[in-house]
Amino acid sequence: MPNNKKMYDKGKVIAGLCIFVVMITFPFWYNLGKAAPAPEPKLTGKAAEAGQQCVESKEYMKAEHMQILNDWRDTVVRDAKRIYVNSTGKKFEMSLSNTCLDCHTEKAEFCDKCHNYASVSPYCWDCHVDPKEEM
Amino acid sequence: MESGRRSFLKIAGLSALGIGAKPVLDVLASSEPGATSKPETMKGKDVLTAKRWALVVDTRKIESEEDLEPMIEICDKIHNVPKFENKRHEIKWIWMEEFKHAFPTQEHEFLDERVEHLPFLTLCNHCEKPACVRACPTKATFKRQDGIVLMDFHRCIGCRFCMAACPYGSRSFNFRDPRPFIKEINPKFPTRTKGVVEKCNFCAERLAVGKIPACVEVSNGALIFGDLDDPESEVRETLRTNYTIRRKPALGAGPSIFYIV
Amino acid sequence: MLEKALTGSKRYYGWMAALLAVIGVGFACYLWQYSFGLGITGMSRDVSWGFYIAQFTFLVGVAASAVMVVLPYYLHNYKAFGRITILGEFLAVASVTMCVLFIFVDLGQPTRVVNVLLHPTPNSVLFWDMIVLNGYLLLNIVIAWKVLEAERNDVAPPGWLKPFIYISIPWAVSIHTVTAYLYCGLPGRGFWLTAILAPRFLSSAFAAGPALLILLCMIVRKFTRFDPGKEQIQSLAKVVAYAITVNVFFFLCEVFVVFYSRIPEHMDHLTYLFVGLHGHGVLVPWMWASMILMVVSIILLVNPITRKNETVLIVACITVFVGTWIDKGLGMISGGFVPSPLHHVNEYVPTVPEVLIALGIWAIGFLVLTVLYKIGVTIKEEIAGLA
Numbered sequence: 020m021p022n023n024k025k026m027y028d029k030g031k032v033i034a035g036l037c038i039f040v041v042m043i044t045f046p047f048w049y050n051l052g053k054a055a056p057a058p059e060p061k062l063t064g065k066a067a068e069a070g071q072q073c074v075e076s077k078e079y080m081k082a083e084h085m086q087i088l089n090d091w092r093d094t095v096v097r098d099a100k101r102i103y104v105n106s107t108g109k110k111f112e113m114s115l116s117n118t119c120l121d122c123h124t125e126k127a128e129f130c131d132k133c134h135n136y137a138s139v140s141p142y143c144w145d146c147h148v149d150p151k152e153e154m
Numbered sequence: 155m156e157s158g159r160r161s162f163l164k165i166a167g168l169s170a171l172g173i174g175a176k177p178v179l180d181v182l183a184s185s186e187p188g189a190t191s192k193p194e195t196m197k198g199k200d201v202l203t204a205k206r207w208a209l210v211v212d213t214r215k216i217e218s219e220e221d222l223e224p225m226i227e228i229c230d231k232i233h234n235v236p237k238f239e240n241k242r243h244e245i246k247w248i249w250m251e252e253f254k255h256a257f258p259t260q261e262h263e264f265l266d267e268r269v270e271h272l273p274f275l276t277l278c279n280h281c282e283k284p285a286c287v288r289a290c291p292t293k294a295t296f297k298r299q300d301g302i303v304l305m306d307f308h309r310c311i312g313c314r315f316c317m318a319a320c321p322y323g324s325r326s327f328n329f330r331d332p333r334p335f336i337k338e339i340n341p342k343f344p345t346r347t348k349g350v351v352e353k354c355n356f357c358a359e360r361l362a363v364g365k366i367p368a369c370v371e372v373s374n375g376a377l378i379f380g381d382l383d384d385p386e387s388e389v390r391e392t393l394r395t396n397y398t399i400r401r402k403p404a405l406g407a408g409p410s411i412f413y414i415v
Numbered sequence: 416m417l418e419k420a421l422t423g424s425k426r427y428y429g430w431m432a433a434l435l436a437v438i439g440v441g442f443a444c445y446l447w448q449y450s451f452g453l454g455i456t457g458m459s460r461d462v463s464w465g466f467y468i469a470q471f472t473f474l475v476g477v478a479a480s481a482v483m484v485v486l487p488y489y490l491h492n493y494k495a496f497g498r499i500t501i502l503g504e505f506l507a508v509a510s511v512t513m514c515v516l517f518i519f520v521d522l523g524q525p526t527r528v529v530n531v532l533l534h535p536t537p538n539s540v541l542f543w544d545m546i547v548l549n550g551y552l553l554l555n556i557v558i559a560w561k562v563l564e565a566e567r568n569d570v571a572p573p574g575w576l577k578p579f580i581y582i583s584i585p586w587a588v589s590i591h592t593v594t595a596y597l598y599c600g601l602p603g604r605g606f607w608l609t610a611i612l613a614p615r616f617l618s619s620a621f622a623a624g625p626a627l628l629i630l631l632c633m634i635v636r637k638f639t640r641f642d643p644g645k646e647q648i649q650s651l652a653k654v655v656a657y658a659i660t661v662n663v664f665f666f667l668c669e670v671f672v673v674f675y676s677r678i679p680e681h682m683d684h685l686t687y688l689f690v691g692l693h694g695h696g697v698l699v700p701w702m703w704a705s706m707i708l709m710v711v712s713i714i715l716l717v718n719p720i721t722r723k724n725e726t727v728l729i730v731a732c733i734t735v736f737v738g739t740w741i742d743k744g745l746g747m748i749s750g751g752f753v754p755s756p757l758h759h760v761n762e763y764v765p766t767v768p769e770v771l772i773a774l775g776i777w778a779i780g781f782l783v784l785t786v787l788y789k790i791g792v793t794i795k796e797e798i799a800g801l802a
Binding site for chain 2: 092117
């Protein structure tokens with residue numbers, strides 16, 4: 020009848036657990052004091068002039084720009100509709116390269132700043148052209 | 155400690171579910187952000203619409219390759235079609251073929267000399283009953299309401315079933331990243347990336363802003379573009395008064411490209 | 416029961432290490448393909464499917480062949496096959512696993528494969544192929560596991576398993592029929608647009624699969640203490656004999672239809688494969704080898720004297736397997752794509768990295784097979800008191 024109360028290989032188990040805890044908390048104690056500051060995307064070109072007047076409000080764009088781009092691509096490609104009427108009735112052409120980047124001219128200062136910080140690499144740029152790059 | 159371990163795992167599993175429930179519920183609850191009404195989208199005011207876009211190629215107006223080259227070049231240019239040295243990887247949206255290749259079921263030993271050596275413009279036929287659309291497992295290739303067979307490059311998984319299905323060999327696959335092989339990128343139109351299939355899109359992006367396809371624009375009247383469904387259109391008039399042939403008609407695909415030979 | 420796969424003889428570990436090495440090489444090549452694109456393969460604009468899809472097509476057939484063991488045992492009470500149903504079902508699991516992997520490595524955008532589930536498209540045969548293949552995989556895993564577990568505990572398998580076993584029989588036929596339907600419904604590909612493609616796929620499958628199963632049974636007999644049985648192997652051999660004969664007959668039907676009617680478009684594909692077209696004929700020696708192998712195997716298998724001789728049987732099974740592999744794995748794909756719909760002849764030859772990736776996947780399949788067979792055979796040894 021095996022002893023239900025004794026811990027077998029106590030030394031090895033506790034040693035293994037300690038190593039595990041150290042490894043799993045590695046990102047925290049290694050980066051102590053090195054926290055990168057939150058990114059500040061810069062508005063340039065027409066975006067800076069237009070003030071805070073993007074396709075939708077700043078808060079909405081911050082939270083929803085991924086969903087908006089998703090919806091735009093399905094609407095443009097599949098429904099053949101290219102004009103977006105925003106919540107204030109203003110019309111925009113639904114295009115990443117020709118509308119979004121027309122105002123937000125510096126992809127590196129705007130898009131990439133937050134994306135790099137959050138370690139997000141959207142594959143939009145595999146196909147969609149950054150007009151700045153081609154000039 | 156058999157049962158002890160089992161009940162530990164059961165409790166751990168339930169706890170994980172319980173702890174995981176809140177974040178999931180939060181995400182579900184917040185799926186309606188500020189905007190309560192669905193934003194409106196619409197077509198541009200200049201858009202060219204149709205029920206069934208079609209093209210007539212009047213080969214009587216074409217004498218040699220030089221006449222066709224501008225049409226091919228403009229398409230390649232505005233659509234960022236890459237040029238590969240390696241013929242296996244070539245990407246073609248619109249190109250030239252001899253009669254015996256474009257119309258293999260209609261060639262014979264005694265073809266008249268003009269037709270035998272004439273270059274024929276070859277492109278996607280935007281069929282009425284496209285085999286590629288039927289084959290695509292994700293609807294990445296689909297038939298739009300205006301008759302154009304279009305590619306959704308975002309959804310394509312690169313299975314190439316559409317390429318096997320196409321009876322006309324109109325489709326090309328990106329075997330590698332095309333960007334280094336595009337001479338001059340047109341920033342107004344996206345490139346494609348490796349791993350997706352592409353083909354002629356009947357200049358859908360131009361039709362949306364009221365322009366006819368680029369190849370038609372530079373064709374000097376050799377290409378006639380219009381709506382088959384509109385009896386008053388130029389295509390219908392041309393088809394009424396000229397004998398035309400289509401590629402592989404017996405297959406029933408219903409190609410929308412007609413050739414006056 | 417999984418723990419049975421973790422211990423074994425030195426030879427067992429050696430075999431697993433060798434498989435892992437081949438898998439490693441294949442995986443490294445795949446990483447290269449993933450970053451560069453499918454351009455590292457020999458595929459082209461005209462031959463847009465190649466070695467990967469060919470292996471997938473062949474292996475769907477091998478997977479379907481489990482039904483040749485399941486059907487006689489469960490539907491017709493052929494008790495002898497009870498000894499080897501597990502072996503057939505485990506072979507099906509390993510084969511379908513390879514099929515799924517071959518499709519995955521063939522995709523241009525593999526990370527988007529979920530789109531097939533997110534945007535179901537019932538008019539696409541590929542959609543159904545995904546459903547039936549994964550369903551078959553699940554069926555065989557559950558059935559084989561439960562039956563093995565029951566055998567080990569010396570009880571009958573649970574009652575709810577019976578309907579699944581019965582479903583697996585038509586399901587096995589369906590997986591290969593649906594795979595054939597991928598090809599035979601395409602209007603532009605005359606070589607595949609034939610009603611006999613699905614029957615031919617099935618006959619070739621029921622030859623290749625049981626032939627491989629015979630070879631595996633003999634390996635199991637040689638290296639373990641479990642003997643699948645002489646009668647079982649002979650019954651399987653009879654199945655292979657009929658299947659390979661039917662397969663060659665179906666092929667000759669195709670040859671007649673094409674060459675008696677003399678329709679140029681239809682003749683071109685077979686001409687390309689067996690004679691060459693416009694100076695291109697890289698597959699010609701392969702196709703003739705395949706024909707000769709299949710005819711030789713018919714002679715060896717139909718004749719009871721040669722069939723009963725197990726050494727000759729081994730040779731016959733190898734010729735069946737290789738012959739059908741060339742026929743389906745090389746000839747069928749290239750034959751359909753060459754000449755192209757525009758009547759251009761651009762040949763396809765797989766590249767080295769492409770073959771290495773394919774070998775890596777075959778090695779994964781054999782790894783899965785070895786693990787499952789180790790478990791199954793060890794348990795059968797225990798039951799027989801031979802452990």
